[in-house]
Amino acid sequence: MNAAPAISPFVIFLASIFTSNMILSNFLGTCSFIAVSSEFKTASGLGKSVTMIMVLTNMINWLVYKFLILPLHLENLALIIFIIVIAALVQIVEMAMDRFLPDLYIKLGIFLPLITVNCAILGATLFMVIRNYDFWQSTLFGLGSGLGWWLAISALAAIREKMARTKLPKGLEGPAITFVITGLMALAFIGFSGIFTIQ
């Protein structure tokens, strides 16, 4: 394993929220972003769950990669191992929440199964491996990416709620206008570029 890049974890944290936002510049997690953004409360709940799972998977997958995959030369199986870790973790978090935090479980529980197949989670892991982050860099990268995703989906859902009764040309309703809004948001986020660079 090469040395980790010499970037402060805090810079990675800010950069992954603003300049390399998961959705708006890496397009990860777009499917649920479009499908679950018609209502602010739901969208925000999904964003919170994604953030939580993303931090945990990045931490665990970093340890797994460093202490299991690299020593045993299992690089070819890395994808399978990562996806199993994510699926297992989601299941465990779901059960633990149900047992210890029932209130939170009622609010967020329905989103958890959706998260296993959210590409942003696996994407964060793969980015962390490709960029050789160390443990704290990976953790804060996961946290920042999750918060960035949450910010983007909440903003989109808030805009869509306001637009719900707007009359639109035929065919533009639904996904098409959602993509236009997302494009405008991405355009706005380009304004942040240049402040931090991590890729």
Place this chain on the structure above:
Amino acid sequence: MKESVRAVIRRNLWTDNQVVRQVLGICSSLAVTNVMANSLVMGVGLTFTTALSSLTLSALRNYIPRRIRMIVQTLVIAVYVILVDIAIKAYAPDISKALGPYVGLIITNCIIMGRAEAYAQKNPPFLSMLDGLFAGLGYTAVLMILSTIREVMGFGTFFGLDVNVLNAPTWTIMVMPPAAFFLIAVMIWILSAHLQKKSAKPAAPPPAPAPAAPAAAGGKA
């Protein structure tokens, strides 16, 4: 109900195109389409994975317990994605580098899961394979259209060849994320307006049976 081969092809390439009609598999179709060669490799990789995972899962459909089917599906898909990943690394190392994590992310591509859940579970292996194959080809077609527009306007090149004969200034915005969102929005808009107009006409033939639409919800994550 058995669908004819023709209906499967028409549905996947046109009326229920996975990307522009079902809005699935968007992540990779936007991320890799600023360069045409990358899009083609990605499209072929996804087509291969979808066809073979649909075939495998359909052949195994009576043996997989319902409760654990999601994880079985994911593992079968992951096996094929690893094959694709190794093949791309071996034969096109530059493209593999440019695609970065997006090849691995085929595992969580909603199209494959969607086809497995909505189609391969209820249909015989051969039809499922065709369904997966043409779902993948529909995805590839959309990718090629998007990447042609983006590469020609953004870099002035076509598959890396310089086609900018007028020496017109290139539009950098085309290779940046916002343009991808705008272009896919326009494609969805045009196609759905067209199909709505067609289905409004009384003389038009009834639209192809679309069992996939509601059932795809399982893979929409």
